[in-house]
Amino acid sequence: MSPRIDEQNQQIRDARKQQLLEAGAKVFGERGYAGTKVSDIVREAQLSHGLIYHYFASKEDIYIELARTAFTTSYETIRQVVENGGSPYERLKELTEGIFAHTAGSGYFFLIALQTNTSKTVPEEAAAISKEYSGQNLQLLEQLFREGQKQGEFIHADPFKQALMYSSMLNGVIFTRLTYSELEDFPQVDQILRIFTHAREEE
C-alpha cells in the first residue's frame, strides 16, 4: 500500500472518530449514559449502525474517552488560572467567568463530567477517572481560598468547604443556564462571588 493512500485513510479514520465523539458528547450529555442508545449516537453522527464498532470497542469505551477528555481539560483550565498571577479574588473571578464562557455554547462536556461524578450507572473506568480529577480540582480551589483568606480578601471558613461550596454553586448555576439559555446576563458573577468575600456594598 502506498504511503499516499495510507495517509489519506488515516485522515478519514481520524475524521470519523471525531465525528462519533462529537455526536457522543451531545447525546451522552443530554440523555446520560444509560439513557443513550448506540443508535442515538450513530443517528446524530449520520453514520451507519455497524460502523461505530470499527472505531470503538463498545458503548462504554466511547463514554470513557469522552469522560477522560472532559476531566483533563477542566483540570488544565483550573490549574492554569489558579497558578496565574493576580490576587486570589481576581483569579477566582477569572476562573468563574472563563467557565461560564466555556460552557455557554454547548456544555456537553460539563454535563458528562457532572454525571460521571455523580451517577452510579457510568462505566467503572470513567468513575475512577472522575474520582481522581475531582479530588485534584478541589485541592486547587482549596489552595486558592486559603491564599485569599490569608491575604484578607475572603472570609474565614474551612477552605475545603469553601471550595466545595464554590463548585456546588457553579454546577447548579451552569446546569440551570443550560435550560434557560435565552437569558441575558445570567448569572451575575460578581453576585455569586459575594458569598466568599467580605461585605462591601454592591458597586
Place this chain on the structure above:
Amino acid sequence: MSPRIDEQNQQIRDARKQQLLEAGAKVFGERGYAGTKVSDIVREAQLSHGLIYHYFASKEDIYIELARTAFTTSYETIRQVVENGGSPYERLKELTEGIFAHTAGSGYFFLIALQTNTSKTVPEEAAAISKEYSGQNLQLLEQLFREGQKQGEFIHADPFKQALMYSSMLNGVIFTRLTYSELEDFPQVDQILRIFTHAREEE
C-alpha cells in the same frame, strides 16, 4: 368474601405498594430512570419480579407516581413557608433551612424531582408534571424576592433571575451534600443567603 378479609387484604396491598414505592424512590433517585431496572426495584423491595406488575402497570407508572409525590410535596412546602409570616429574609432563611433539613436524611425525592426536571429520558407524563410545578415554584420564589426588594432587605435585581439563582444554588449544594454527607455544618445557610442581601459584615 367477608369484610374482615377484605380489609386485611387491603392493608397488605397498601403495605406492598408502599414498599415498592420506597424501593423505587431509592433506586430511581440513585440510578436515574433509564439506569434503573425493574429487577433493581424488586430486589431493593425484597419482592419477586412478577409481583410489581400487580401493583403498577409499568416501570413508567411507578416513576410517574413518585415524581408526582415529589413535586406536590415540594410545592406545598414552599407555598406554606412563603405565605407565612415574618420578613422576606426570615422566610427565605426558614425555607432554606427546612429544605436542607428535609433532604438531609435521604434526598431521593429531591433527586427524582431534579432529574425529572432536567433529563430527557423520563416518562412524558412525569416531564409534564415537572414543568407545571417548576413554574409555580419559581413564581412563589419570585414573589418573595420582589417583596424583599420592596422592603429593602434584598438587593435589587430581576426577581425572576434571583429566584432562578436561588434554586440553582440550592440544587448544586444539596446535590453535593448528598455525596459528602459526613460533613458537619455544610452548607452554612447564612453564607449562601449573603448573595441576595445587602452588605453587612458577617456577625
Place this chain on the structure above:
DNA sequence: GTCTATAAAAGGATAGAC
C-alpha cells in the same frame, strides 16, 4: 472504509401454578 443483515444479550412484561 462503509453498509445491511443477523446474532446474542438484556430487560420489560405476562402466564399460570400455588
Place this chain on the structure above:
DNA sequence: GTCTATCCTTTTATAGAC
C-alpha cells in the same frame, strides 16, 4: 397475594458483502 418460568421487545455487538 405471591412466586417462578417464559415470552417478547429492545438494544448491544458481530458477520459478511460491497
